[in-house]
Amino acid sequence: MSRRKLMLQSDALRTFAECALGLWALLGHAPLWGFMTLGALMGVGQAFFGPALTGIVPQILSPGELQQGNALNGISESTGGIIGPAIAGVIVVISSPGWAIFIDGLTYLVSVVSLAYIRIDWNAAETTDSFITQLRQGWKEFWSRTWLWVIVLEFSLVNALSASFFVLGPVVAKQSLGGAPAWGAILAAQGVGAVVAGIVMLRVHPRRPLLIATLSTLAFPLPLFFIAGRSPTFLITISAFLAGGFITVFSVQWNTTLQREIPADVLSRVSSYEWFGSLILLPVGMAVVGPLSTAIGMTTTLVGSGGLMILLVLAVLAVPSVTRLRAPVTEKRRWQA
Numbered sequence: 001m002s003r004r005k006l007m008l009q010s011d012a013l014r015t016f017a018e019c020a021l022g023l024w025a026l027l028g029h030a031p032l033w034g035f036m037t038l039g040a041l042m043g044v045g046q047a048f049f050g051p052a053l054t055g056i057v058p059q060i061l062s063p064g065e066l067q068q069g070n071a072l073n074g075i076s077e078s079t080g081g082i083i084g085p086a087i088a089g090v091i092v093v094i095s096s097p098g099w100a101i102f103i104d105g106l107t108y109l110v111s112v113v114s115l116a117y118i119r120i121d122w123n124a125a126e127t128t129d130s131f132i133t134q135l136r137q138g139w140k141e142f143w144s145r146t147w148l149w150v151i152v153l154e155f156s157l158v159n160a161l162s163a164s165f166f167v168l169g170p171v172v173a174k175q176s177l178g179g180a181p182a183w184g185a186i187l188a189a190q191g192v193g194a195v196v197a198g199i200v201m202l203r204v205h206p207r208r209p210l211l212i213a214t215l216s217t218l219a220f221p222l223p224l225f226f227i228a229g230r231s232p233t234f235l236i237t238i239s240a241f242l243a244g245g246f247i248t249v250f251s252v253q254w255n256t257t258l259q260r261e262i263p264a265d266v267l268s269r270v271s272s273y274e275w276f277g278s279l280i281l282l283p284v285g286m287a288v289v290g291p292l293s294t295a296i297g298m299t300t301t302l303v304g305s306g307g308l309m310i311l312l313v314l315a316v317l318a319v320p321s322v323t324r325l326r327a328p329v330t331e332k333r334r335w336q337a
Contacts, residue, residue, distance in 0.1 A: 004267065007115055010052070014045035015108040015249075021256050022102025049273055055268035058259045059120050063328065067256045071201035074248045078194035085184075138269030141262060147210055147321040148270070151254070152277040154312050158220065159278060161305040163285030165224055172227050182233045186223070189237040193244030201252045211323045213253035217313050219246035221306030228302035260282040260328065 017038045024030040024038075052074075061069045084104075091100040129137070142148060173183035208210040222239035262270045293301040316322055 003056050003299040004118075005113055005240070006114060007049055007056075010045040010049035011108045011111045011115075013337045014042055014049075016104050017041035017045070018105030018108070019102050020105075021098075022098050022105055023100030025101055026096065027098075033114045033274040042056045047272075047275065051271035054258065055253060055264070056118075056120070057255075058264055058267070060118065063260065065258050067205060067252060068202050070252045070255045070259075071198045071248075073255075074201070074252055075198035078191050078198060078244070078248065082188060082195070085187075095156050100253055135190070135271065138273060142270050142273045145261070145321070148258075149327055150316055150319050150322060151210070151214070154217075154276050154316050155278040156281045157312055158217065158309055160281035160285030161309055162220070162283065164293075165227070165303050167286060167289045168293055168302060169223070169227055172298065173231065176230045177233050177236070180245040182236075184235060185233065186237050188245030190240040190247075193241035193246075194248040197245035197248035198252070201249060205327065206253065207326055208323065209225050209253040209257050209327050210325050211317075213250045213257075214313060214322055216246035216249040216253075217327045218241040219243050219309065223307035224302045224309075228299045228306070257325070257327075261325075262336075278333045 021030060021035065021038045024034055057073075060068065088100045091103060143250065169186070170183050172177060173186070177183070196323050204290045219242050223243050225238060226236045258271060258274070259267065289301060289305075296304075
């Protein structure tokens with residue numbers, strides 16, 4: 001179906017879900033099941049929107065502009081991640097959390113207006129193939145590229161391990177770093193690092209994008225190690241800044257490679273498999289990290305998660321198709337790697 005129609009419907013669903021949650025909070029105490037149900041609807045909207053977004057970038061930009069476009073997407077997302085919590089905090093102080101949630105839901109309407117102003121051919125390619133046949137075609141394209149499924153497998157595990165940062169990090173911050181202000185500074189530094197890296201990626205064009213992307217993931221465990229060691233807040237903040245920056249480096253190189261290497265007619269389907277594979281273990285990680293840390297200790301859980309991430313990176317670096325894949329030589333570069 002039309003990517004534009006799909007994205008508009010996804011935005012409508014997310015607007016409804018979050019605004020409904022905001023109104024529920026304003027009218028009374030929303031129960032846990034209400035948060036979970038509306039949160040699940042938000043996830044459904046994101047699941048449809050993300051692969052469609054990946055697919056429309058090559059429709060809007062020339063091959064030589066793909067990386068810059070993905071870098072700009074990363075900058076806007078990271079900037080929103082920094083500014084959004086600050087605005088939400090102000091709204092909560094002067095009104096209530098319900099209004100903050102409701103207003104956040106309305107921001108999806110900005111996306112609707114933006115889609116209306118994009119002037120491209122939105123019509124999906126006509127096909128008589130069945131839904132199952134199209135899924136099989138997407139899977140064939142996904143599985144035929146070793147570099148693709150290897151990195152997706154890596155990130156399925158990395159995302160599960162990263163749960164220790166999001167679940168245990170706030171606990172350590174409360175116990176040893178002074179609480180919410182310290183944790184807020186750590187997350188803000190991660191966002192600033194992402195913005196800075198996005199600006200760098202506007203001009204830096206690696207010759208071997210997947211090699212650079214994979215090497216950049218070596219920075220992901222840094223905050224885990226510093227948190228595990230109960231390091232001073234400024235050291236954890238610096239590590240979060242580096243991790244946030246290299247997350248953006250990975251994201252830009254990864255999305256650009258997908259858009260270059262995957263045929264346009266199956267790009268969104270392949271992206272759907274990539275999203276599914278990368279995120280499938282994240283809920284598992286979120287669920288087990290708490291009981292695991294109780295059983296073996298928070299320090300062991302954090303250090304173990306970081307160590308396993310490093311082992312996964314080293315394993316991926318042993319795959320020739322990851323390290324040898326090169327970007328097109330026709331693209332202008334101001335820096336090469």
